[in-house]
Amino acid sequence: MARIKPVNPAASESKPALRFVLQWVLFAVPALCFLFWGCGPPQESALQKIWRTNRITVITANNAHCYYNYRDENMGFEYELAQAFADYLVVDLHVITPGWDMLFDSLNHRWGDFAAASITLTPERKEQVNFSDKYLTVQQHIIVHQKTRGFSSIEDLAGKTVHVRTGTSYQQRIEALKKKGLNIDLVLHNNVPTEELIRQVAKRKIEITVADTNVALLNRRYYPNIRMAFPITDGQSIAWAVRKKDRHLLREINKFFRQISQNGTFDRLYEKYYSNVDAFDYVDLKTYKQRLDARLPKYKDVVRREAAKYGFDWRLIAALMYQESHFDPRARSHTGVRGLMQLTRHTAEEMKVSNRMDPEQSIRGGVQYLDKIYRLFDDIPGQDRMWLTLAGYNVGYGHVRDAQIIASRKGLNPNKWSSLKKTLPLLRFPRHYKNTRHGYARGTEPVRYIKRIRTYYDILIRLSLNTPA
Secondary structure (H helix, E strand, O other): OEEOOOOOOOOOOOOHHHHHHHHHHHHHHHHHHHHHHOOOOOOOOHHHHHHHHOEEEEEOOEEOOOEEEEOOEEEOHHHHHHHHHHHHHOOEEEEEOOOHHHHHHHHHOOOOOEEEEEEEOOHHHHOOOEEOOOOEEEOEEEEEEOOOOOOOOHHHHOOOEEEEEOOOHHHHHHHHHHHOOOOOEEEEEOOOOHHHHHHHHHOOOOOOEEEEHHHHHHHHOOOOOEEEEEEOOOOEEEEEEEOOOOHHHHHHHHHHHHHHHHHOHHHHHHHHHHOOOOOOOOOOHHHHHHHHHHOHHHOHHHHHHHHHHHOOOHHHHHHHHHHHHOOOOOOEOOOOOEOOOOEOHHHHHHOOOOOOOOHHHHHHHHHHHHHHHHHHOOOOOOOHHHHHHHHHHHHOHHHHHHHHHHHHHOOOOOOOHHHHHHHHHHHHOHHHHOOOOOOOOOOHHHHHHHHHHHHHHHHHHHHOOOOOO
C-alpha cells in the first residue's frame, strides 16, 4: 500500500498566534460585512463552530481499521489520525459511529464535522461531499482461502460467486465488471462488515470477497489462511470528507495532512497499524514446551509470588503470560501493548508500572490488573468468573458485560462462559453492537484467547513443573 507524501509541505507548524489571527479573520470579516455593507446575517462556518465550542466531531466506522475500543482504550488508524487533527486544532475530539450506510447522511445533516472511515473516492461520492487530499492509495483485492487455486487474474472470476457489502465501492467495481460482460454472480450483504466476509472466507463458508489493501492486510493478521489473490482496480485514493460548503475546514484538513506527512506523525501511525502484518500468532505446542524450560524459570519466582498475593493459581498466570508474550519481556503488539503481560500505557500508569519492559514490573502490574477485573466480576459464580475475567483482560471489561446483555436477550445464562463463547463473537456485527454501550469488538479473539490459555494451563498442570500453588 502506497503512503502519500503531499507536495508543497507546510514550511512550519501552525503557531498559536497565527491560529488566533486566523480565527479573528474568520469571525470578524463576516461580522464587518454584515454591519457595514448589509451582506445579510453572518452564517457560522463549521470551523468557526469548532473553535467556538472547543470540540470537533468525527464520523467514522466502528471496526478494526477505523475505530474500536481495546482493553478500555480507544484505538484505530482513523481514530488516531482524527485525534491528531483535533490536537492540531487544539480542540477536543468527539466520535460518532452511525453506521456505514449513514456516513454521508450523518455528515450532511451536521451530526458531525467530517467523515474519516477509510473512504474511497468515487465519482458518485464526490457528488455528495467534498474530499480532502488523499492520504493513502489502495487497490481492491480479491480475497480467497489459501487452499483455493486457479485464481490469478480478473478473467478467473468468470462463473464465480463474489460476496460484498451493499453500498461499497466493491459493489460498484463488480457491477462494472459484469457490465463489461464478465459472468459474475454478485451476492450483496446488508450491513455486514467486510472483515466478517473475510472471516467467512477463512472459515470456507464463502469462496470469494473483495477488500481494499489496508483492510486485507490488517485482517490477514487475524486470518492467516486467507490470500490476496489479485487486484481488480488500479490505485484508488482514500480521503476524509466534509460538507460541500465547508471550505475553511477542508483547507485546515489539507494543511494538517501536509504537516503530519512532513513531521513523521503519519508514518508513525501507519507503522503502528500496518507494519508486521505477516506476524501471525500460531499455537505451536512444541515451541511452548521448549520455552517452558528455556524462559519460564527466569520469571517463575515472581509469578508465584504475585499470584499468591491475590489467590490465583500461578500456573494460570504463567499460561496467560505465555499467551500474551511467549515469555518475551520485550514483546510488543501492533496495538502498542508491551512486555511480558502486554500492558497498555493507560493500564501501566494505573498499576504504577513505570517500565512495561521490566519483567518484574510487568508481572506485578499484569496480575494486579487481572485482580481488578476479577473483583468487578464478583457476581459471577464458580470457575466461570475466571474465564470472564480473562476475556476482560483480553478484550476489555465493558465488552464482556455487553456480551452478557446479549446472552440474556437470547435466553442464555449470562454468567456462563459457555454462553459468552456464543455471544462475544456477535460484537463483530452492527446489528448486535449498535445497541451496546461499548460498541464493536473483535469478539472471536477472546474465545480463541481463552481456549489457548486453558490448553497451556492444562499442560503446565500435567507436566507438574513445580509443586501445586
